[in-house]
Every structure is written in C-alpha cells, then in structure tokens.
Amino acid sequence: MALVEIRDLTFTYPGCSAPAVSGVSLSLERGSLGVLAGSTGSGKSTLLRLLKRELSPLGEMTGKVLFDGEDLSKLSDRDSVCRIGFVMQNVDAQIVCDKVWHELVFTLESVGAKSSFIAFRAAETASYFGIDRWFERDTATLSGVQKQLLNLAAVMMSEPELLILDEPTAQLDPIAASEFIRTVKKLCDELGLTVLIAEHRLGELIPLCDRLMIMEKGRLIHSGSPAKVIAELDDKSPIAYSMPAAARLFKALGLKGQPPLTVSGGRALIAEYNDSFTENERESCTHSGEKALEVKNVYFRYERNGSDVLKGLSLDVYKGEIFCIVGANGCGKSTAAKCISALLKPYSGQIRVFGKRLKDYKSRSLYTQCLTLLPQDVTTCFVRETVRAELEDSGTDMTSLPFDISGLLDKHPYDLSGGEQQLLALAKALGSKPRLLILDEATKGMDDHLKRRTAEILKELKSRGVTVLTVTHDIEFAALCADRCAMFFGGEAVSVLPPNEFFDRGSFYTTNAARIARGKYKGVVTVEELATLAQKNGRRQ
Amino acid sequence: MKTLEGANPVALLLFFVYVTGLAMFIPFPFLIAASLICGMGYYYLTPGDKKGSFTAFAWLLFLALTIANPIISHKGETVLLFINGRPITLESFYFGLNSSAMILSALYWFKTLTLVMSSDKLIYLTSLLSKNLSLIISMTVRFVPLFSRQRRSIKQTQLAMGRYNDDSLTADIRSNIRVFSILITWALEGGITSADSMEARGFSLGRRSCFRREKMGLFDISLVMIMSTLFGVCVYSRLSGGLSYSFYPRAGIAPLGISGAAGVVAYTLLAALPMILKAEVSLKWRLLRSGI
Numbered sequence: 001m002a003l004v005e006i007r008d009l010t011f012t013y014p015g016c017s018a019p020a021v022s023g024v025s026l027s028l029e030r031g032s033l034g035v036l037a038g039s040t041g042s043g044k045s046t047l048l049r050l051l052k053r054e055l056s057p058l059g060e061m062t063g064k065v066l067f068d069g070e071d072l073s074k075l076s077d078r079d080s081v082c083r084i085g086f087v088m089q090n091v092d093a094q095i096v097c098d099k100v101w102h103e104l105v106f107t108l109e110s111v112g113a114k115s116s117f118i119a120f121r122a123a124e125t126a127s128y129f130g131i132d133r134w135f136e137r138d139t140a141t142l143s144g145v146q147k148q149l150l151n152l153a154a155v156m157m158s159e160p161e162l163l164i165l166d167e168p169t170a171q172l173d174p175i176a177a178s179e180f181i182r183t184v185k186k187l188c189d190e191l192g193l194t195v196l197i198a199e200h201r202l203g204e205l206i207p208l209c210d211r212l213m214i215m216e217k218g219r220l221i222h223s224g225s226p227a228k229v230i231a232e233l234d235d236k237s238p239i240a241y242s243m244p245a246a247a248r249l250f251k252a253l254g255l256k257g258q259p260p261l262t263v264s265g266g267r268a269l270i271a272e273y274n275d276s277f278t279e280n281e282r283e284s285c286t287h288s289g290e291k292a293l294e295v296k297n298v299y300f301r302y303e304r305n306g307s308d309v310l311k312g313l314s315l316d317v318y319k320g321e322i323f324c325i326v327g328a329n330g331c332g333k334s335t336a337a338k339c340i341s342a343l344l345k346p347y348s349g350q351i352r353v354f355g356k357r358l359k360d361y362k363s364r365s366l367y368t369q370c371l372t373l374l375p376q377d378v379t380t381c382f383v384r385e386t387v388r389a390e391l392e393d394s395g396t397d398m399t400s401l402p403f404d405i406s407g408l409l410d411k412h413p414y415d416l417s418g419g420e421q422q423l424l425a426l427a428k429a430l431g432s433k434p435r436l437l438i439l440d441e442a443t444k445g446m447d448d449h450l451k452r453r454t455a456e457i458l459k460e461l462k463s464r465g466v467t468v469l470t471v472t473h474d475i476e477f478a479a480l481c482a483d484r485c486a487m488f489f490g491g492e493a494v495s496v497l498p499p500n501e502f503f504d505r506g507s508f509y510t511t512n513a514a515r516i517a518r519g520k521y522k523g524v525v526t527v528e529e530l531a532t533l534a535q536k537n538g539r540r541q
Numbered sequence: 542m543k544t545l546e547g548a549n550p551v552a553l554l555l556f557f558v559y560v561t562g563l564a565m566f567i568p569f570p571f572l573i574a575a576s577l578i579c580g581m582g583y584y585y586l587t588p589g590d591k592k593g594s595f596t597a598f599a600w601l602l603f604l605a606l607t608i609a610n611p612i613i614s615h616k617g618e619t620v621l622l623f624i625n626g627r628p629i630t631l632e633s634f635y636f637g638l639n640s641s642a643m644i645l646s647a648l649y650w651f652k653t654l655t656l657v658m659s660s661d662k663l664i665y666l667t668s669l670l671s672k673n674l675s676l677i678i679s680m681t682v683r684f685v686p687l688f689s690r691q692r693r694s695i696k697q698t699q700l701a702m703g704r705y706n707d708d709s710l711t712a713d714i715r716s717n718i719r720v721f722s723i724l725i726t727w728a729l730e731g732g733i734t735s736a737d738s739m740e741a742r743g744f745s746l747g748r749r750s751c752f753r754r755e756k757m758g759l760f761d762i763s764l765v766m767i768m769s770t771l772f773g774v775c776v777y778s779r780l781s782g783g784l785s786y787s788f789y790p791r792a793g794i795a796p797l798g799i800s801g802a803a804g805v806v807a808y809t810l811l812a813a814l815p816m817i818l819k820a821e822v823s824l825k826w827r828l829l830r831s832g833i
Binding site: 052054055077078081082085086088090092093094095096097098099101102105106107108109110111112113114115118119122138139140151154155158341343364367368371372373374375377379380381382383384385393394414428429431432434 | 660661664676679680682683686687690691694695697698699700701702703704716719720722723726727730731732733734735737738739740741742743744745746748749750751752753754
C-alpha cells in the first residue's frame with residue numbers, strides 16, 4: 001500500500017502567475033526510497049514542503065495529498081510532527097541547541113514525552129548513528145557531516161514513517177555526502193522507512209533508489225524505476241549528466257534497452273567490446289616551466305601543542321596550468337590553500353608566489369591583481385543586497401566574464417542556489433584580476449551539468465593566462481579539468497601526476513569511468529573517453 | 542565518589558551562594574581569611590583557564606584597594622604618619638585590608654564559578670525556573686560563537702579576495718560596517734531555517750516537557766543538607782553575637798566564645814568542602830588502585 005499519494009497537485013505562490021508545482025500525481029510505496037531530481041527552480045522544494053504540513057508555504061493549492069490513506073490536513077498535529085520527518089539543506093542553521101544531546105531530544109521534548117522514554121530513545125538513537133562518541137559535545141564543534149547526521153538522528157527520534165530530505169548533501173563534500181546517503185539507505189532497509197529525497201548529486205543515489213522522479217518547470221516529467229527513467233531521458237537535458245557513469249556510457253554507446261547503473265554493470269558492458277586499441281591518443285601536457293607558485297618544506301600547526309597539519313609540504317605550480325589537489329577530509333588541503341594565500345602563517349618553510357616570497361608582498365599587494373582565494377563557504381564572499389551591487393563592489397566587468405550571470409542581477413545573493421552562488425563568488429574573485437586563482441571546493445552544491453560548465457570556465461580562464469590551483473574532494477571534477485593532480489595525505493602532497501596517469505594508478509581515489517575501464521583500457525578518465533575508445537574498438541561479434 | 546563539580550548543579554550553585562554570601566555579610570576577619578585561602582585553593586585546583594593573568598590582576602587590585610582606604614579614610618586612633626597634614630591610621634589600614642581581602646576572595650570564588658558552571662549546568666538550572674527560558678539560553682549559547690566565527694571568516698574572505706586593499710582607515714571602517722550589515726542578514730536568514738526546523742519538530746505543539754540529564758541523588762541531597770547545616774551554624778553564630786569585631790575607633794576582635802568558634806569552624810569546613818571532596822576522591826582512587 002502506498003504511504004504517500006499525491007493526486008493532481010497544483011500550487012501557486014501568492015502574487016505569481018505561473019504555478020510552482022502543477023498537476024503532479026505520484027505515489028510512494030511503504031519502505032521505498034524515492035529520489036526527486038530536477039534543476040534549480042523546478043519546484044522540488046515546494047513539492048517536498050507541501051508534504052510536511054508545518055513547513056507548507058502559503059499559496060493556492062488544489063489537488064490532494066494523502067498520507068497513509070488519509071488527507072494530510074486531517075492528520076493530528078502530533079502525528080504530523082512525529083510521523084513525517086524533514087531534513088533540510090542548511091546544515092548549521094537547522095541545529096537549534098548548543099549541546100548534541102539537547103538537540104537530539106528536541107522533538108520528543110516538544111511532544112511532551114516522559115523523561116524515561118526520552119532517555120531510552122536518546123540512548124539507542126545515539127548508539128545507532130554513532131553519536132555516542134560526541135554526545136556531550138557542543139554542536140558548534142562538529143564537522144559538516146556530523147552535523148547533518150545529528151539533524152537526521154534528531155528527526156528519527158520520533159520514529160517517523162516518512163522521511164523527507166531536501167538536498168541534504170548540498171553543503172557536504174562528496175565523501176561525506178556518500179556516507180550520509182549510505183546512512184539513509186540503511187535506515188530505509190533496516191527500519192522499513194519510506195524516504196523521499198531531493199538531490200543534485202545523483203550518481204551514487206540512483207543505484208540505491210527504487211524510484212526516480214524528474215521534475216521540470218513544476219511538472220513531473222518522468223517517474224518510475226531508475227533504469228526505465230534513464231532509458232526515457234533525453235540525452236541533451238542537463239539532468240542526463242548527473243546519471244551514473246555506467247548508464248551514461250550505455251547511452252553514449254548508442255545502445256537501447258535497460259542501462260546498467262553500477263560499476264560492475266558497466267564492466268559487464270565493456271567486456272563485450274574488443275580491446276585492440278587500449279589507449280586514447282592524447283596531447284602531452286606541456287607547461288612553460290615558469291613557476292607561478294613554489295611551496296617548499298612548509299610546516300604548519302594550529303596550536304602550539306597540537307600536531308602538524310602540514311608536514312613538509314612541497315609543490316610547484318607552473319604558470320598557466322590547472323592544478324588539482326585531491327584528498328580525504330581533514331588532510332590539510334584547505335589549510336594548505338590558506339597558507340598559500342597568507343591567511344595562515346606556517347612556522348617553517350617557504351612559499352613563493354610568482355617568484356616573490358609572501359612576506360615581500362607589502363600592504364596587501366598580494367591580493368591585487370595577483371592572488372585570490374575563493375573559500376569553501378562562498379556565502380562569506382557576499383556583502384551586498386543584490387548580485388548587481390556585488391559585482392559593482394568587486395569591480396567586475398560582467399562582459400569580460402567567461403560565463404553569463406546576467407539573469408540573476410536583481411536577486412539577493414543568499415537567494416541563489418548553491419551552484420549559482422559559486423558562480424557569483426567566482427565572478428567577484430575575477431574582479432581583482434588575479435593571475436593565480438585558488439579555489440577551495442569550487443563544486444560544492446553544484447549539479448553535474450554545472451560542474452562541467454565550471455570545468456570549461458576554468459579552462460577558459462587558463463587560456464587567458466590565469467593559473468588555477470583548486471582544492472577539491474570531487475574526483476570527477478578534477479578529471480574534467482586538471483592538467484596535473486596531487487594526492488594529499490598526512491600533510492604533504494604524495495604524488496603529482498597528469499590526470500590520466502593519476503587516476504589510472506588508484507582504484508579508490510578515481511573516477512567511475514576509470515573503474516569501469518580498469519584492466520581493459522589505459523588512461524581513461526571520463527565517460528566520453530571511454531565511449532570513444534569502446535566505439536573505436538567495436539563490439540565483439 | 543563524586544566531587545562538587547560532579548554533583549547536581551543545584552548543590553553547586555547553593556555552595557557558591559552560601560560561601561560568598563557569608564563572606565560578604567559577615568566580614569569577620571577569620572572568616573575572610575578562610576574564604577580567601579579556600580577560594581584560592583579551589584581556583585588553582587580547578588583545571589582550565591590561564592591562571593597567571595587573573596592572579597596578577599586580582600592581586601594588583603587587592604594592593605590598590607588596601608592602600609586606597611587609609612588614604613581616603615582618616616578614622617581611627619593609632620596614627621602612623623601624616624601625609625599632606627592628614628593622618629594615616631592603623632585602623633583604617635586594617636579595615637582596608639579586610640575589605641580588599643573580601644573582594645579578592647569573592648573574585649576567586651566567582652572566577653571558579655565561571656570555570657565549573659558550564660553552559661549545560663546553567664541551562665539545567667534555568668530549566669527548573671522555565672523551560673522556554675532554558676531553550677532561549679541554549680540557543681544563545683550556540684549562536685554567539687557561530688556569529689563571531691562567521692564574522693571572522695567573512696573578513697578573511699574579503700581580504701583574500703582583495704576587498705581590503707586600501708590602507709586607509711575610512712575604507713576599513715566602511716568595509717567593517719558592510720560586514721556587520723551582511724552578518725545581520727546572514728543571521729536572519731539562518732533564523733528562518735532554525736524556526737522552520739523547530740516548527741517541523743513540533744515546537745508549537747505547546748506541551749513541551751523538559752529532559753534533564755542531571756538527577757538529584759542521595760549524594761546531592763546529603764551535600765545540600767550538610768552545606769545548609771554549616772550555613773545555619775554560621776548565621777546562628779553571627780546572630781548570637783559570637784562573631785563580633787570592630788575596626789573603629791580601635792581595631793579589635795572580641796574573644797571567640799563557643800558560638801564564635803563554631804561559626805569559624807563551620808565556615809572553614811564549608812569553604813574547604815570542594816577541596817575535601819577532591820581529596821577524598823583521589824585518596825579513594827589511590828586505595829582502589831593499590832588494591833588491584
């Protein structure tokens with residue numbers, strides 16, 4: 001039986017002529033994991049909020065939402081709070097209390113549960129989610145993924161039957177995001193929880209879900225099992241880039257039928273192809289030999305008695321290249337970016353930017369037409385009320401940008417989607433005409449389509465003579481744009497190689513396309529390269 | 542096996558109210574001395590905080606206050622010397638010494654209070670008064686450091702993006718104002734999400750219960766009873782005239798009777814209670830360890 005059933009739902013915000021959600025009908029079975037995809041402004045969030053009464057926006061609504069066979073509006077207040085859980089995108093602002101345990105018990109306190117019951121639920125929930133180790137801590141000291149797990153656990157305290165997640169991983173890095181997604185899947189499998197999740201990053205989620213729904217301009221255009229939806233999907237729609245590598249490969253090869261979704265499915269697919277050519281021809285990467293950045297034996301620690309975060313970091317970045325630093329959480333990548341930008345001071349070692357030592361850049365001249373750092377949290381870049389004012393503030397000439405944000409000029413920077421914010425921040429950064437641009441997690445909150453565009457933007461900047469150093473968790477992104485990649489581990493750069501060698505070498509830290517091609521083709525990094533190579537070889541008869 | 546910090550916050554708060562209240566309302570020199578010695582002992586035994594700067598500040602203040610009183614007040618019979626034709630008296634010096642020792646001891650007690658009364662203990666105490674007040678305090682305690690952290694990172698970002706390039710003071714002030722204004726927007730924006738998050742988790746159902754992790758156990762109850770008895774003895778001793786003293790015109794302490802001696806002993810015991818408990822715990826621990 002369906003837990004949620006939506007019948008011909010149309011919703012219009014007050015003062016808007018076009019409906020935000022129009023004519024949506026869908027039903028979600030008990031215990032299933034449904035994924036709602038669609039670009040920014042497609043009405044995903046509005047639809048999700050209409051399913052949670054406390055968060056429903058004001059406006060004109062027609063159609064019906066049934067929860068457990070009953071009209072949603074007839075549900076008692078307590079049931080509506082307890083039986084439907086909602087996790088939002090903003091990791092920090094969702095947390096209300098200062099202590100982890102206090103945050104965890106919030107829902108049960110609200111519904112007036114008895115102390116002994118709360119104590120029991122808190123104990124078992126904390127153990128299940130692995131929160132017990134930081135149960136006593138201040139919420140402010142948690143990492144991003146810990147915070148989001150806490151938000152999830154806090155919602156699960158009241159034993160909801162339906163869990164709604166609105167882009168829960170948008171502020172997390174890819175590794176943390178997949179940890180979070182796995183936890184959600186585990187809940188779904190082990191507790192029979194029904195989950196409806198709106199997401200940008202679909203590659204990992206789609207193989208796990210039972211039902212994929214795609215929205216466009218307020219309409220539900222596709223709905224069904226993921227393989228079926230992908231088969232129906234238009235290859236040119238932006239959402240098609242977000243599909244799993246195996247499915248994209250299947251479509252790029254021009255095959256018909258049910259696409260595979262996982263790496264092993266993809267491997268089975270290319271096993272049917274010949275391997276007379278094992279490598280694509282590629283241009284060898286050349287650089288001028290002039291160094292834009294020289295880091296030598298840099299040591300850094302945050303506290304006198306703490307341990308070293310950077311331990312003898314040495315690396316060279318040449319003029320006019322895109323250099324990617326990849327690595328796990330907390331390995332010191334962001335710290336390295338801050339040291340290079342002179343925001344943190346290493347206690348030993350030397351950093352030269354364009355041949356000049358950092359301390360020789362007097363009175364902030366480092367940041368004028370020389371070096372610019374775009375931080376991880378791009379909201380800290382914004383200081384004005386509109387995008388237009390932001391661009392004026394940074395002195396950015398919009399016509400000179402390699403991308404177009406003219407459609408956003410009158411919006412408030414905080415109202416933009418995560419990806420749009422990244423673009424605006426980049427536009428602001430380019431205002432000071434940097435020759436060395438340092439990006440920290442530039443693809444946070446971007447869908448795969450926008451990620452591709454960002455990779456192209458970086459290449460365009462490179463052709464204009466800008467050197468780019470990017471610190472990222474996002475391996476697929478590094479594969480798209482990097483000239484050289486460095487693996488960061490234990491406070492130093494372990495290996496520095498061009499992407500085709502770099503990703504060929506590893507099996508964990510590599511792209512899905514490389515995983516599919518492993519052992520068969522060499523130096524393959526992207527799905528497109530793999531498809532070209534497979535087609536060149538031809539299918540076995 | 543518990544120390545005072547491990548006890549129920551009610552007992553902890555009561556301890557500080559008793560010990561500082563008595564020292565302030567009965568400025569009997571022996572009591573003040575006990576208060577100062579025990580206050581210092583407790584402070585230096587409590588981990589956390591950089592102790593050096595506080596010590597320097599407190600003792601400088603003590604010195605200043607001790608010297609200030611005889612210069613300002615000229616009451617008393619025993620003249621030590623004349624400055625600008627005004628007498629500096631021994632009594633006035635004693636009085637100043639006593640008062641500033643009291644202030645110094647109060648400083649030590651309150652400083653220790655800030656170390657041991659963590660935010661969750663404070664929230665527990667307010668939750669006994671009002672559930673909503675304690676929630677507001679909890680939200681504030683979370684929000685204030687978040688706000689200042691965001692301020693720092695906005696300034697850092699603006700610097701690294703080349704927004705603070707003018708060295709002029711007015712430009713710096715202007716950009717600081719801008720940062721502050723965006724911080725307000727940021728806070729309001731976050732506030733909407735927080736409100737949504739509270740609403741989604743049933744805040745407005747209006748039947749809030751309050752989950753408290755601290756319990757009032759046998760140890761806490763006996764602690765409260767012991768402290769209250771000691772407090773009662775001190776108050777009785779004062780009311781029955783056992784703790785009488787005078788500074789003017791001649792400084793003197795009346796000989797301690799039984800009630801006076803009981804008052805001093807009771808106060809000393811009370812003030813030393815946290816250290817006694819600490820000692821007991823570490824002794825027990827050592828015995829247990831040696832038994833293995």
